[in-house]
Amino acid sequence: MNLKELATKLGLSPTTVSRALNGYPEVNEATRERVLAGARRHNYRPNARAIRLATGRALAVGHVIPLNTRTEIVNPVFSDFIAGAGEVYSRNGYDMILSIVADEAEETTYRDLMSRGTVDGVIVHAPKSNDPRIKVLRDLGLPFVVHGRSSDSELDYNWVDVNNRRAFQRATEFLLHLGHRRIALVNGLEHVDFAIRRRAGFTEALATLGLSPDPGLLSSDEMTETSGHRAAMRALDHPQPATAFLAASMLQGMGIRRAIEGRGLRMGRDVSVIIFDDDLSYLRNGEDVPIFTATRSSVRDAGRLSAEMLLDVIANPAAPPQHRLLEAELILGQSTGPAPSH
Amino acid sequence: MNLKELATKLGLSPTTVSRALNGYPEVNEATRERVLAGARRHNYRPNARAIRLATGRALAVGHVIPLNTRTEIVNPVFSDFIAGAGEVYSRNGYDMILSIVADEAEETTYRDLMSRGTVDGVIVHAPKSNDPRIKVLRDLGLPFVVHGRSSDSELDYNWVDVNNRRAFQRATEFLLHLGHRRIALVNGLEHVDFAIRRRAGFTEALATLGLSPDPGLLSSDEMTETSGHRAAMRALDHPQPATAFLAASMLQGMGIRRAIEGRGLRMGRDVSVIIFDDDLSYLRNGEDVPIFTATRSSVRDAGRLSAEMLLDVIANPAAPPQHRLLEAELILGQSTGPAPSH
DNA sequence: TGGGTGGGTCAAAGCGCTTTGGGTTGGGCT
DNA sequence: AGCCCAACCCAAAGCGCTTTGACCCACCCA
Numbered sequence: 224m225n226l227k228e229l230a231t232k233l234g235l236s237p238t239t240v241s242r243a244l245n246g247y248p249e250v251n252e253a254t255r256e257r258v259l260a261g262a263r264r265h266n267y268r269p270n271a272r273a274i275r276l277a278t279g280r281a282l283a284v285g286h287v288i289p290l291n292t293r294t295e296i297v298n299p300v301f302s303d304f305i306a307g308a309g310e311v312y313s314r315n316g317y318d319m320i321l322s323i324v325a326d327e328a329e330e331t332t333y334r335d336l337m338s339r340g341t342v343d344g345v346i347v348h349a350p351k352s353n354d355p356r357i358k359v360l361r362d363l364g365l366p367f368v369v370h371g372r373s374s375d376s377e378l379d380y381n382w383v384d385v386n387n388r389r390a391f392q393r394a395t396e397f398l399l400h401l402g403h404r405r406i407a408l409v410n411g412l413e414h415v416d417f418a419i420r421r422r423a424g425f426t427e428a429l430a431t432l433g434l435s436p437d438p439g440l441l442s443s444d445e446m447t448e449t450s451g452h453r454a455a456m457r458a459l460d461h462p463q464p465a466t467a468f469l470a471a472s473m474l475q476g477m478g479i480r481r482a483i484e485g486r487g488l489r490m491g492r493d494v495s496v497i498i499f500d501d502d503l504s505y506l507r508n509g510e511d512v513p514i515f516t517a518t519r520s521s522v523r524d525a526g527r528l529s530a531e532m533l534l535d536v537i538a539n540p541a542a543p544p545q546h547r548l549l550e551a552e553l554i555l556g557q558s559t560g561p562a563p564s565h
Numbered sequence: 566m567n568l569k570e571l572a573t574k575l576g577l578s579p580t581t582v583s584r585a586l587n588g589y590p591e592v593n594e595a596t597r598e599r600v601l602a603g604a605r606r607h608n609y610r611p612n613a614r615a616i617r618l619a620t621g622r623a624l625a626v627g628h629v630i631p632l633n634t635r636t637e638i639v640n641p642v643f644s645d646f647i648a649g650a651g652e653v654y655s656r657n658g659y660d661m662i663l664s665i666v667a668d669e670a671e672e673t674t675y676r677d678l679m680s681r682g683t684v685d686g687v688i689v690h691a692p693k694s695n696d697p698r699i700k701v702l703r704d705l706g707l708p709f710v711v712h713g714r715s716s717d718s719e720l721d722y723n724w725v726d727v728n729n730r731r732a733f734q735r736a737t738e739f740l741l742h743l744g745h746r747r748i749a750l751v752n753g754l755e756h757v758d759f760a761i762r763r764r765a766g767f768t769e770a771l772a773t774l775g776l777s778p779d780p781g782l783l784s785s786d787e788m789t790e791t792s793g794h795r796a797a798m799r800a801l802d803h804p805q806p807a808t809a810f811l812a813a814s815m816l817q818g819m820g821i822r823r824a825i826e827g828r829g830l831r832m833g834r835d836v837s838v839i840i841f842d843d844d845l846s847y848l849r850n851g852e853d854v855p856i857f858t859a860t861r862s863s864v865r866d867a868g869r870l871s872a873e874m875l876l877d878v879i880a881n882p883a884a885p886p887q888h889r890l891l892e893a894e895l896i897l898g899q900s901t902g903p904a905p906s907h
Numbered sequence: 908t909g910g911g912t913g914g915g916t917c918a919a920a921g922c923g924c925t926t927t928g929g930g931t932t933g934g935g936c937t
Numbered sequence: 938a939g940c941c942c943a944a945c946c947c948a949a950a951g952c953g954c955t956t957t958g959a960c961c962c963a964c965c966c967a
Contacts, residue, residue, distance in 0.1 A: 225923055225924085226925095227923075235946080235947090236947045236948075237923090237925090238925085238926080238948080238949095239946055239947070241924070241925065242925095242926095242946090249944070249945065249946080250945070251944075251945060254945085268677065268680040268681050269923080269924070270681060270682050270922090270923055270924070271681040271683045272614065272617040272618045272621075272623065272682050272683075272923075273618055273923035273924035273925090274923080275617070275618075275952095276617075276618045276922085276923080276924070276952050276953070276954085277923075277924040277925045277926085277951080278925065278926095278952085279952070283662075290648060295648075295846050295865075296846040297645060297647075297846055297847065299644060299845075299847040299848070301644055302639045302641060302644045303639060305639075305663065306632060306637075306665050309665035310665065313664060313665075313666070318662050318683060319662065319663050319664070320625075320660050320662055321647065321651060321661050321662075321663050322651065322655060322660075323647065323648050323651035323652065323655075324655070338608070338610040339611065339612060339613040340612050340613055341660060445847070446847070447847050447849065448819075448848060448849070449849055449852050453852075474847065477819055480823075481822075481856075503641075505638050505639065505787070505816065506641070506816065507789065507790070507791055509791060510791050510795075523637075567952095568954060568955095569953075577916080577917090578916065578917045578918075579917090579918095580916075580917055580918080580919095581915080581916055583954070583955065584916090584956095587955085591916085592914095592916080593914080593915060596915085611954070612952090612954070614952080614953075614954090615953035615954035616955080617922095617954090618922050618923070618924085618953080618955095619921080619922055619953075619954040619955045620922085620954085621922070
């Protein structure tokens with residue numbers, strides 16, 4: 224059943240039917256009712272392909288998800304981010320198109336999505352500092368929102384981000400207050416922007432006490448359980464072992480816990496741990512009582528906000544860039560305690 | 566730059582240019598070269614919207630991902646499944662459209678995707694036993710591949726699945742050989758088909774020794790760390806506590822480990838654990854030495870295979886249903902050992 | 908020499924919508 | 938009575954491709 228058929232069936236022109244369905248004012252309320260009823264009765268649904276061609280809009284947005292070709296790792300936060308964003312899209316009649324693309328091919332992907340007209344806008348994930356994609360997208364004129372920020376980018380652009388620097392600064396201060404002085408930072412890959420900011424917050428907090436980070440207690444890697452474990456083993460093997468850890472993700476935190484307990488130590492008593500908790504739906508930080516003390520910010524909310532911003536940008540392409548900075552909250556869990564007095 | 570412009574620029578008709586670009590034989594090799602060169606030079610890319618309308622194909626496939634509205638949980642295996650599938654799609658010029666949809670709205674989503682013509686086929690995730698979606702899709706005539714199977718479905722359909730029954734049967738046998746008799750099953754939600762099969766394998770293995778599962782050691786829940794922890798606490802609190810666990814996922818296994826260690830026990834010595842390992846990229850089972858003894862089957866491979874099958878079905882809609890049953894391998898890790906003799 | 912034959916090209920008709928630019932009423936106003 | 942305007946509705950022209958059917962021009966063979 225297509226528009227034309229429905230129109231003849233109703234004894235109206237396609238024009239009128241189209242207008243009735245799309246809520247244009249110049250059609251009589253009575254006939255609109257008749258059209259709507261007819262459409263329902265015949266189970267009519269407009270063909271999306273035709274709408275897209277006729278309107279010149281894709282009614283779709285793209286998420287280009289980088290795939291680390293070496294490790295083959297897809298960042299686990301994407302599923303929740305996408306769940307949040309997807310909600311917004313479907314509420315607004317947009318499709319979500321996912322391209323999982325090898326790191327190095329991202330630029331081409333954007334070019335392609337744009338020039339073939341498959342999307343009206345994109346979300347940029349995991350920006351690096353001074354990320355080249357920002358310029359590419361700006362030059363292409365493809366609306367985009369960055370999840371995160373790109374330091375040193377001289378251009379202004381739309382972004383949604385968590386205050387990562389502040390979160391790690393506060394977490395570090397909290398550990399310092401507890402008396403910890405040997406704090407290990409188990410960071411994400413530091414070519415990604417948010418990891419840089421987190422490290423900055425960490426360093427800054429140490430600096431207020433005149434401390435500086437011990438390179439032997441710093442690590443930067445994919446945010447997995449095993450990498451957390453590895454980093455923790457190293458920091459515990461240190462001649463002056465860490466008494467506290469600050470980790471970039473829940474999974475790393477779990478790896479750290481495994482290392483601690485593998486040593487016969489007890490997390491929260493012998494060694495303290497704070498994690499950054501993205502509040503993933505399938506990886507909750509405990510039930511009523513949080514397992515880990517954590518700085519928390521829901522990545523699903525970030526997905527929701529990014530999607531809303533993107534749709535807004537698509538609707539008003541000329542508007543000035545928008546920014547949204549989310550604050551992480553510090554959640555007290557069972558993984559922190561006063562530094563052991565030796 | 567569109568086809569018509571390119572054609573006039575080359576002094577050819579749109580027809581010829583189109584044919585040259587699409588590799589039709591009736592165009593002179595020399596002019597084809599000329600056209601290709603021209604397209605490259607002017608950076609021409611055909612408009613996907615127009616192609617879709619003209620050909621009547623969507624050149625896109627849909628993944629409808631169920632969202633448990635109560636728990637808001639997105640199954641973490643999706644990201645890897647999708648990574649595998651996405652690879653296949655992009656290699657074949659297909660877009661991947663993701664809809665994250667509340668459990669109850671899935672059927673409408675399929676109807677919509679179909680009648681609006683946004684996709685040429687779909688992947689069905691997490692089938693329940695006798696899943697109604699299968700009939701809906703069959704009746705709609707929308708090509709589909711099920712990831713998993715739906716017991717008791719009287720219809721035949723395309724599927725890719727792991728031999729879940731066999732995997733859990735072997736894992737259980739392995740524990741039995743080690744002398745364990747009090748084995749707790751920490752299963753996924755048992756209205757989802759694969760969980761039913763896993764339980765069947767478990768029960769079957771017990772039965773060969775004349776044993777039957779102790780209801781106090783059975784649990785079925787979302788496959789999260791916390792649910793694993795909860796289930797393990799219960800099984801360890803049992804008057805005759807479990808000496809071994811069989812868990813449906815890595816995350817549950819991690820929760821079990823936390824419970825074991827929280828008790829001051831040692832995994833692999835005091836209590837044994839076997840997990841089902843989906844081989845998620847961001848949740849590897851250790852590095853060189855596996856942490857957990859596990860039955861392993863890569864969900865990314867399953868994604869790849871499902872996508873290939875779906876494209877095949879789209880290309881040959883009349884072909885008989887295809888099936889692909891993957892076997893999980895049993896990996897020996899550090900989490901199992903002989904049953905403690907008391 | 909003339910009627911095939913086939914390689915190469917093109918005009919035009921879709922695909923199923925939206926949207927522009929009228930047309931046709933009927934009623935109110937002077 | 939004549940004019941104008943608002944309210945409705947419609948025909949037709951796109952949107953940028955694909956594809957059908959026809960055409961033209963060698964070239965070959967009888």
